Amino acid sequence: MSIKVLFAASDTDWQAYRTSLRTALDDAGLDATLARVLPPDEVDYIVYAPSGGLRDFTPYTRCKAVMSLWAGVETIVGNETLTMPLTRMVDPGLTEGMVEWVTGHVLRLHLNIDHALARQDGRWDRHVPPLARDRPVTILGLGELGHACAKALSSLNFPVSGWSRSAKDIPDVRTYAGPEGLRAALSSAEILVLLLPDTPKTVDILDATALAMLPQGAMIINPGRGTLIDDVALLEALDRDHVAQATLDVFRIEPLPVEHPFWAHPKVTVTPHIASETRPVSAARVIAENMRNCEAGLPLEHLVDRGKGY
Ligand SMILES: NC(=O)c1ccc[n+]([C@@H]2O[C@H](COP(=O)([O-])OP(=O)(O)OC[C@H]3O[C@@H](n4cnc5c(N)ncnc54)[C@H](OP(=O)(O)O)[C@@H]3O)[C@@H](O)[C@H]2O)c1
Numbered sequence: 001m002s003i004k005v006l007f008a009a010s011d012t013d014w015q016a017y018r019t020s021l022r023t024a025l026d027d028a029g030l031d032a033t034l035a036r037v038l039p040p041d042e043v044d045y046i047v048y049a050p051s052g053g054l055r056d057f058t059p060y061t062r063c064k065a066v067m068s069l070w071a072g073v074e075t076i077v078g079n080e081t082l083t084m085p086l087t088r089m090v091d092p093g094l095t096e097g098m099v100e101w102v103t104g105h106v107l108r109l110h111l112n113i114d115h116a117l118a119r120q121d122g123r124w125d126r127h128v129p130p131l132a133r134d135r136p137v138t139i140l141g142l143g144e145l146g147h148a149c150a151k152a153l154s155s156l157n158f159p160v161s162g163w164s165r166s167a168k169d170i171p172d173v174r175t176y177a178g179p180e181g182l183r184a185a186l187s188s189a190e191i192l193v194l195l196l197p198d199t200p201k202t203v204d205i206l207d208a209t210a211l212a213m214l215p216q217g218a219m220i221i222n223p224g225r226g227t228l229i230d231d232v233a234l235l236e237a238l239d240r241d242h243v244a245q246a247t248l249d250v251f252r253i254e255p256l257p258v259e260h261p262f263w264a265h266p267k268v269t270v271t272p273h274i275a276s277e278t279r280p281v282s283a284a285r286v287i288a289e290n291m292r293n294c295e296a297g298l299p300l301e302h303l304v305d306r307g308k309g310y
Contacts, residue, residue, distance in 0.1 A: 001031065003031070003032045004033045005033065005291070006037075007052075008052040009048065014036060020285075021280075021284040024281075025284075040060050043062070044064055045065055046060060048068050050076065056081050057084065066086050067087045069089055071090065071278070074199065085300055086304040090301075092282050093281070094277065094278050098223065099149055101274075102149040106158070109245055135158055136159045138161040146193075149195065154173055159174070160173045163185035189218055190215060191218070192218055192220045193221045194220070197225065197310035199308065205228050208233035223249040235262075255272065
């Protein structure tokens with residue numbers, strides 16, 4: 001049985017994915033037409049990214065699933081024309097990239113590497129960093145990415161705590177759940193990593209009240225979403241030295257406007273939403289295998305829960 005797959009993402013994405021997707025569909029044994037333009041009522045699956053501009057899903061009357069190329073689905077999850085199932089990206093390559101980025105920045109802050117880089121001035125100024133075992137790290141969000149980062153940091157001896165909506169049991173990680181667990185998760189966080197999705201419940205989760213729960217001198221790493229942090233409250237916490245450093249990869253407005261105070265702030269490191277990317281080869285395989293399962297009558301994997309928003 002032949003299926004029709006619409007690729008609804010940008011020109012750049014098409015260049016990156018067309019070969020990998022074609023190969024993955026063939027490898028999955030699917031007799032599939034893959035195209036950027038198809039009659040809407042003939043489309044079986046939509047491979048989607050917000051960059052493609054598709055907003056009205058109403059004409060796709062026989063579409064069995066919209067498959068997001070992005071892990072974060074905040075821009076599409078509330079779309080009322082989207083009546084078909086929505087899956088989000090869970091890609092081994094994306095997870096691997098995030099683990100490397102988070103581990104790299106945690107080690108950078110833990111070892112105070114910025115200080116060494118800034119002090120190449122002839123002064124024999126010895127600052128011996130503590131061991132990882134003495135540097136508690138907390139991760140907000142223990143999903144695909146947070147869980148993998150927690151495991152990696154724990155394997156480096158950091159005492160890791162994590163917080164999620166539902167209770168978790170992860171070896172060597174102290175876990176907290178629900179609104180009542182947030183204070184405990186934050187209170188020990190010398191380094192805090194944000195890996196929550198952008199939902200109505202997580203917007204401004206790191207507001208002035210939550211920032212005050214962090215220990216004095218805490219450092220923050222946000223590869224999650226810009227909406228998780230109240231920017232003004234963070235700037236205030238940095239300026240009164242309650243927070244020592246913020247490494248931010250995601251922002252409420254992207255690209256981060258040049259006049260935004262984060263760019264010039266001496267205690268803020270800005271990176272341009274590069275913590276991790278979906279990798280075309282592994283992601284295409286995930287998408288094709290999900291289509292094959294669906295065609296075989298098996299449940300779709302990585303389904304987004306519309307009620308929860310992620
Ligand atoms: N910067 C980048 O390059 C980049 C790349 C990829 C992804 N991201 C971001 O990373 C986010 C996380 O990705 P993921 O794949 O790990 O997502 P995920 O598997 O859906 O995990 C989300 C985690 O957040 C928790 N959570 C959600 N709402 C919560 C709430 N109200 N209170 C407490 N915990 C809550 C979930 O709890 P439960 O486990 O109980 O459901 C889960 O542990 C994405 O949504 C995206 O925004 C950024």
